Amino acid sequence: MPTALEKARQAPDSMKARILSAARKLFGEYGFHGVTTRMIAKEVGIDISTLHYHWGEKQELYEAVLTDLSDEIRAKLVEIEDLVHGKPLAVRLEVAIDVMCDHIFGNPESANLMLFSYFSKNRLTSDIDVRLTRHLANIAVAMGLAVDKSQVPPQANARVLAVWNSVINFAAGESFFRPLLRVDPQTYVDVVKETLKFILIPAFTQKG
Amino acid sequence: MPTALEKARQAPDSMKARILSAARKLFGEYGFHGVTTRMIAKEVGIDISTLHYHWGEKQELYEAVLTDLSDEIRAKLVEIEDLVHGKPLAVRLEVAIDVMCDHIFGNPESANLMLFSYFSKNRLTSDIDVRLTRHLANIAVAMGLAVDKSQVPPQANARVLAVWNSVINFAAGESFFRPLLRVDPQTYVDVVKETLKFILIPAFTQKG
DNA sequence: ATTTGATTCCATCTTTTGATGGACAAATCT
DNA sequence: AGATTTGTCCATCAAAAGATGGAATCAAAT
Known part of the structure; x- marks a missing residue:
């Protein structure tokens, strides 16, 4: 049912x-x-x-919105995982950044909702937490930061979170950041992608 | 007066x-x-x-809070700049991350306020924007991403923003992220510092 | 045609919230 | 001392906001 x-x-x-x-x-x-x-x-x-x-109630509606969001993100992560499966790490990162940016800039309210649910004390459900924990573990393993899904060290999770946050930040903050950079919307997306790649790829691909 | x-x-x-x-x-x-x-x-x-x-009015009080915050951040940036003046970039980054983390974890509401003022549509003042623009330009020049303070390319500003965001995100999101990482508060700060250095330093120090 | 159930809106209620006027007291000035 | 300013609280207002009951509408089932 x-x-x-x-x-x-x-x-x-x-x-x-x-x-x-x-x-x-x-x-x-x-x-x-x-x-x-x-x-x-x-x-x-x-x-x-x-x-x-x-x-x-209003809160029920809000919770439904968050659940909806969580489903959407999960689906997107699965899609990305399929897309980059088997590729080398640098390529994985590059594709993941591109796809994630395109998605999140196409649905900017998603990024905002995520930030609100992270940072506001008004957290009404722990549903997102549980799901996010699983996602983090999966990504950490996929990136070679951990070997066992059920035994991911905090450092590995933190690194994944850092990547994740970087992406949604630029999307959620576009209305604030874009005027600062003085670029048009399309250029903004391009600059963000370039910046994320510039920052993230070296860290995860240098040395062994 | x-x-x-x-x-x-x-x-x-x-x-x-x-x-x-x-x-x-x-x-x-x-x-x-x-x-x-x-x-x-x-x-x-x-x-x-x-x-x-x-x-x-309530809004006047809120604006005063934001002005206060802006002053505090500016003072901190000046302090960091003095501290790392003349040092090589890798050291600058390391020290900046340490000092910024210590400060922002000691005043977690600062990070939250910043995020609220970035992402909420309820922006009541453009004061922070102007100041932040100046800060960005200064940091970009200090990091060698631009030569002229008044001619900073969007890519340079975006890179500085990415660093900046990474720091305040982990602080603002502690109540959400720390349970995910399953660590105590002190360990959380250490892991965050380590993660930020891991991610940020290679990007800015590799090649020439 | 009548009944039934699902939807929708209008009117209304109660609580919350931002805001103010005025009384009262303490401090400051003359 | 007496007058004036400053700071604080009590009582209260008006608007906003969450929520609900009940009537009206409409489609489907009987």
């Missing part, structure tokens, strides 16, 4: 899915406390009670 | 300064919309009207 969220995803034009989508966009822009149910309802063009009818 | 903020800093036990300090702590934890004036007043142990008497 599909969960409510899965149903919503199956019918992307359903009211429930439209609300989720609008909520995701707004929560990504302003954070949990920066968004009111009325803002979401207005974005969809419906009444607040319709929103409550489909999703219940 | 000193501004209100300067006065508050001169007398750190004054009511105005105590309010600013509490506000800074709470805004750093929960963001602008996640904090109510009543929360701040309660933290200080005063009535809301006393808060309004000293600081006026």
Whole structure:
């Protein structure tokens, strides 16, 4: 039996899915406390009670957004893993950076949501934590930073986190950073990719 | 004639300064919309009207917190610059990472405030932008990424930003990341320093 | 045609929140 | 001392925000 969220995803034009989508966009822009149910309802063009009818409390809707995000990221990581399987590390990194950047710049609210869930004390679910831990372990092993998935040293996880953070930071902070760099959107993406490669590839490919 | 903020800093036990300090702590934890004036007043142990008497609107108080933060960061950057002046790049980076980490882990709300001001659409002042632009240019020149302070290419600024972000991310995200790494607070700081050096130093010191 | 169930909106409630006026006390000035 | 300014709290307001009950609408089932 599909969960409510899965149903919503199956019918992307359903009211429930439209609300989720609008909520995701707004929560990504302003954070949990920066968004009111009325803002979401207005974005969809419906009444607040319709929103409550489909999703219940505001917090439930927010949790659904985070779960949705987590699923999306997991899917993307699997896709990248398939893409780079068997390739040498430098190539893996390069492809991963490209694909991740393209995805995250295409869905900038994802990066914002992630940062909000990392840094805000308003963390409502530990769901993302568990999933992220697994992802980290997988990536660490794939990058040769650990041999055993269940025995990843903190240093290895920290290195993966550093890479991960670098990517989502530039995406989430575009509206702040791009004016600083004084470049247009396309150039910004290119500069970010180049910068990430410049910084990350030497560290992981030098020596043995 | 000193501004209100300067006065508050001169007398750190004054009511105005105590309010600013509490506000800074709470805004750093929960963001602008996640904090109510009543929360701040309660933290200080005063009535809301006393808060309004000293600081006026909530937004004015928030802006004062950001200005305060900006001053603090600037002072720290100057301190680091003095410390590493004339040293080779690898050493500069190492010392900068150590000092910056120690400072930012000692004031974790600073990192959070910075992230909030970067990524939230609720940006109320462009003060930080201007100052940060100058800092970036200075650091870029100091790192040999640009020759002229007033002509820093976007690539150079992006590289400095990447370093900068890496540091504040690990600090702001400690409550989220540390459980993931399963280490105690002191070990966390050490692992972060090691990781940052591992990633950043090779990128900037390899080849010519 | 009637019943049933799912959706949607309007009106409304309660709590939270930002903000202020005024009383009162302490400190400062004349 | 008496007047004035400063600082603090209590009571209260108005707007915002989360939430709900119930009526109206519509489609599907009987």
